[in-house]
Amino acid sequence: MKTQGAGGRGRAQRPRRPARDPARNAAFDVVRAVDERDAYANLLLPRLLRERGISGRDAALATELAYGTLRGLGTYDAIIETCSDRAPDPDVRDALRLGAHQLLRMRVPPHAAVGTTVDLVRLRIGQGAAKFANAVLRKIGSRTLEEWVPIVAPDQADDPVGHLAVAYGHPRWIVSAFRDALGSGGELADLLDADNARPLVTLVARPGRSSVEELEDSGAMPGRYSPYAAYLREGDPGQIEAIAETRAAVQDEASQLVALALTRVPVGGDGDELWLDMCAGPGGKAGLLDAIATYGDLAGLSAEFDRRARGGGPAEVEGRAGGRAGADLPGHQGGVDHPGHDGGVDLPGSGADSGRAFPGGARVLAADVQFHRARLVWETTRDAVVVTADGTEPAWRPGAFDRVMLDAPCTGLGALRRRPEARWRRDPAGIADLGKLQRRLLGTALDAVRPGGVVAYVTCSPHLAETRVVVGDVVARRDDVEQLDARDYLPEVDGLGDGPYAQFWPHRHGTDAMFLALLRKRP
Numbered sequence: 400m401k402t403q404g405a406g407g408r409g410r411a412q413r414p415r416r417p418a419r420d421p422a423r424n425a426a427f428d429v430v431r432a433v434d435e436r437d438a439y440a441n442l443l444l445p446r447l448l449r450e451r452g453i454s455g456r457d458a459a460l461a462t463e464l465a466y467g468t469l470r471g472l473g474t475y476d477a478i479i480e481t482c483s484d485r486a487p488d489p490d491v492r493d494a495l496r497l498g499a500h501q502l503l504r505m506r507v508p509p510h511a512a513v514g515t516t517v518d519l520v521r522l523r524i525g526q527g528a529a530k531f532a533n534a535v536l537r538k539i540g541s542r543t544l545e546e547w548v549p550i551v552a553p554d555q556a557d558d559p560v561g562h563l564a565v566a567y568g569h570p571r572w573i574v575s576a577f578r579d580a581l582g583s584g585g586e587l588a589d590l591l592d593a594d595n596a597r598p599l600v601t602l603v604a605r606p607g608r609s610s611v612e613e614l615e616d617s618g619a620m621p622g623r624y625s626p627y628a629a630y631l632r633e634g635d636p637g638q639i640e641a642i643a644e645t646r647a648a649v650q651d652e653a654s655q656l657v658a659l660a661l662t663r664v665p666v667g668g669d670g671d672e673l674w675l676d677m678c679a680g681p682g683g684k685a686g687l688l689d690a691i692a693t694y695g696d697l698a699g700l701s702a703e704f705d706r707r708a709r710g711g712g713p714a715e716v717e718g719r720a721g722g723r724a725g726a727d728l729p730g731h732q733g734g735v736d737h738p739g740h741d742g743g744v745d746l747p748g749s750g751a752d753s754g755r756a757f758p759g760g761a762r763v764l765a766a767d768v769q770f771h772r773a774r775l776v777w778e779t780t781r782d783a784v785v786v787t788a789d790g791t792e793p794a795w796r797p798g799a800f801d802r803v804m805l806d807a808p809c810t811g812l813g814a815l816r817r818r819p820e821a822r823w824r825r826d827p828a829g830i831a832d833l834g835k836l837q838r839r840l841l842g843t844a845l846d847a848v849r850p851g852g853v854v855a856y857v858t859c860s861p862h863l864a865e866t867r868v869v870v871g872d873v874v875a876r877r878d879d880v881e882q883l884d885a886r887d888y889l890p891e892v893d894g895l896g897d898g899p900y901a902q903f904w905p906h907r908h909g910t911d912a913m914f915l916a917l918l919r920k921r922p
């Protein structure tokens with residue numbers, strides 16, 4: 400049974416009236432559903448917008464209201480508590496959170512923020528609750544966010560983590576984890592701030608299937624680092640033909656780069672034909688790996704070709720690239736004119752087999768333990784073989800693969816920008832169990848790769864207990880593994896840390912906080 404708080408007394412069930420303010424009503428419904436029944440905002444909101452025919456500016460407003468409110472819950476709750484003389488009912492509190500977001504972080508004029516929120520409460524909850532909401536919102540609007548923070552947050556000097564947690568709306572344990580992973584406190588506020596910003600929609604043009612130029616024709620602009628990335632400032636990516644046909648997809652740029660880095664490591668020796676994506680669902684990295692495996696790293700190949708045509712090195716790349724990855728392939732990008740590339744990437748190693756872009760001609764086996772997620776991989780890949788399989792109990796023989804991608808199940812703390820409510824749902828208690836699974840999966844990934852082959856251990860979390868500690872523990876227990884400096888395979892990206900790992904950051908790179916370790920099985 401619900402507790403009776405402010406504005407709840409004597410309230411009768413009333414029939415829903417038609418929404419006069421579709422954006423705020425939709426945002427309210429999303430925040431309520433997240434609060435009441437653990438709904439996922441990024442799944443529910445697009446459905447509500449579609450069902451209610453909300454589009455254009457109203458859709459943009461509903462999105463900012465719902466996502467922004469959910470990101471800032473911790474901050475807004477602290478301010479609401481200070482401004483209320485009694486605990487609000489959950490539905491009234493959700494409306495107050497929406498109002499607080501408009502007053503403190505959006506450019507909605509205060510009278511409009513208060514007026515529309517009070518109207519919403521009157522219509523959806525009741526007259527008594529509306530009076531209460533009006534009084535609380537007026538108090539909230541009497542100060543700016545910068546003025547509220549010192550009042551409601553712990554003192555910065557006494558408790559810097561607690562202060563940042565309230566100031567930037569993150570749970571304290573996540574702020575601590577980010578501080579530990581960053582290694583110094585200097586950038587912590589920038590990171591938390593970046594987590595509160597709406598991420599750019601990043602697309603991937605799967606090589607051989609689409610091209611950045613094709614995405615540019617649909618209104619996107621070339622990405623900063625990945626030769627396959629394009630940014631979409633506005634519009635629905637689902638309407639882009641290449642995306643509808645799975646030749647391109649929505650994919651964070653760091654996700655693209657960690658997959659690309661795996662394909663750039665020279666494996667030498669016994670061919671390079673079979674790759675495993677061990678935790679592939681829903682298929683973002685598998686989609687890119689599948690295209691590179693089939694057609695080659697076309698951007699890298701054309702950069703190499705350009706370099707060699709200018710007299711920069713051995714010429715047999717033309718022969719290796721010809722046929723499968725030659726200039727006639729659909730979507731072949733020709734020369735690379737890319738801010739991060741300067742005509743090609745310089746990878747470590749020299750000699751016939753190293754430092755080369757992969758020319759194509761491999762096959763990907765993509766596995767996921769969950770059938771429905773494996774099915775999503777099957778829908779997004781073309782040439783990959785997709786299976787439902789548990790990576791901890793391999794269905795493949797040891798040493799079968801030349802390259803293995805292990806994008807391990809993790810807390811997802813690196814993608815908090817995308818899932819607005821996620822930060823309040825994650826529980827540090829789950830990290831120990833995840834760590835056990837991550838260690839087992841990394842062990843079986845290393846068993847799956849042949850001597851000389853390479854494993855990418857990836858998490859979409861910078862939490863040390865899921866990244867360095869896992870890799871360090873597993874490597875320390877084996878004598879057949881050599882750790883590579885992952886940064887060497889991403890020369891177009893600065894600021895990836897002290898190595899040998901590569902750690903992306905939203906505030907530095909505009910990407911998710913993706914972690915990469917590259918491990919080679921000793922020949």
Ligand SMILES: C[S@@+](CC[C@H](N)C(=O)[O-])C[C@H]1O[C@@H](n2cnc3c(N)ncnc32)[C@H](O)[C@@H]1O
Pocket residue numbers: 654677678679680681682683684685766767768769772788789790791806807808809859
């Ligand atoms: C971080 S997600 C992978 C994301 C994916 N690589 C992509 O880029 O779209 C982790 C995946 O691991 C899967 N998984 C969890 N435990 C597994 C196991 N024991 N064996 C195989 N897959 C597992 C989950 O179902 C989930 O789909």
